[in-house]
Amino acid sequence: MSAEVSTTNFTFKVVLLGEGKVGKTSILLRFVHDQFNKQHLSTIQASFLNKKINFEHDDGRNCRVNLNIWDTAGQEMFHSLGPIYYRNSQGAILVYDVSSADSFEKIKMWIKELKKVVGDEIVCVIVGNKIDLQKEGKAQYDPEPHSQYAKSVGALHFLTSAKLNENIDDLFLEISKLMIKAHDDKQQATATLNRSNSMRRRLRVEENETDVNIHENSEASNSRCCGR
Numbered sequence: 001m002s003a004e005v006s007t008t009n010f011t012f013k014v015v016l017l018g019e020g021k022v023g024k025t026s027i028l029l030r031f032v033h034d035q036f037n038k039q040h041l042s043t044i045q046a047s048f049l050n051k052k053i054n055f056e057h058d059d060g061r062n063c064r065v066n067l068n069i070w071d072t073a074g075q076e077m078f079h080s081l082g083p084i085y086y087r088n089s090q091g092a093i094l095v096y097d098v099s100s101a102d103s104f105e106k107i108k109m110w111i112k113e114l115k116k117v118v119g120d121e122i123v124c125v126i127v128g129n130k131i132d133l134q135k136e137g138k139a140q141y142d143p144e145p146h147s148q149y150a151k152s153v154g155a156l157h158f159l160t161s162a163k164l165n166e167n168i169d170d171l172f173l174e175i176s177k178l179m180i181k182a183h184d185d186k187q188q189a190t191a192t193l194n195r196s197n198s199m200r201r202r203l204r205v206e207e208n209e210t211d212v213n214i215h216e217n218s219e220a221s222n223s224r225c226c227g228r
């Protein structure tokens with residue numbers, strides 16, 4: 001007889017951020033449609049795609065995650081639209097191009113902005129894309145300082161190639177696991193807060209009841225004292 005394992009459903013909003021041409025759209029198209037386009041078509045403002053993934057979590061739960069992934073425009077003129085897309089997101093994927101030092105500097109700026117505007121409410125993953133260029137000898141890339149930086153800001157660091165479909169599925173799987181953890185932690189914190197609030201309320205009620213008892217007792221002793 002096989003025990004039926006229940007599935008836990010989640011829906012998360014994830015936003016792709018980073019400089020123009022780093023490969024945000026390519027990462028999304030590879031993940032959702034398993035496609036790659038050699039041409040660069042600048043994203044205008046933003047667009048989104050959905051994808052559901054199923055997996056067994058490390059804690060044994062069967063999870064079904066509905067990812068609502070927003071692909072934003074990297075061009076500077078669209079930068080001010082960022083908060084519209086990241087404010088209600090549970091996850092942010094910050095993409096740079098491993099062959100462009102400038103694009104990594106842009107990541108630092110995004111991290112600063114996210115920490116300032118949404119704090120620790122959002123799970124951040126930093127992604128160095130186009131690692132195939134290294135293999136082809138078209139880029140010299142040392143990932144170590146970037147990994148160190150990611151660690152220092154509490155973010156995971158991933159190296160991907162949308163072109164060769166390397167690490168793309170893992171990227172979305174890992175960010176999903178982190179968002180589930182953040183969701184669980186938040187629920188636990190709320191439950192603890194509710195428990196301590198109801199405890200405080202009960203203590204207050206008990207204090208009031210004690211007042212009444214004291215009052216009643218003192219009336220009783222008064223009446224005895226006065227002999228009425």
Ligand SMILES: Nc1nc2c(ncn2[C@@H]2O[C@H](COP(=O)(O)OP(=O)(O)OP(=O)(O)O)[C@@H](O)[C@H]2O)c(=O)[nH]1
Pocket residue numbers: 018019020021022023024025026027037038039040041042043044072073074075129130131132133160161162163164
């Ligand atoms: N070699 C290589 N090229 C890539 C990879 N990913 C994307 N590209 C190319 O890089 C260029 C830009 O890719 P996009 O996905 O359009 O970049 P983007 O970040 O969405 O750009 P914006 O929409 O302007 O912000 C395109 O020519 C892609 O074919 C990759 O992993 N390896």
Ligand SMILES: [Mg+2]
Pocket residue numbers: 024025026041042043071072073074
């Ligand atoms: Mg794009």
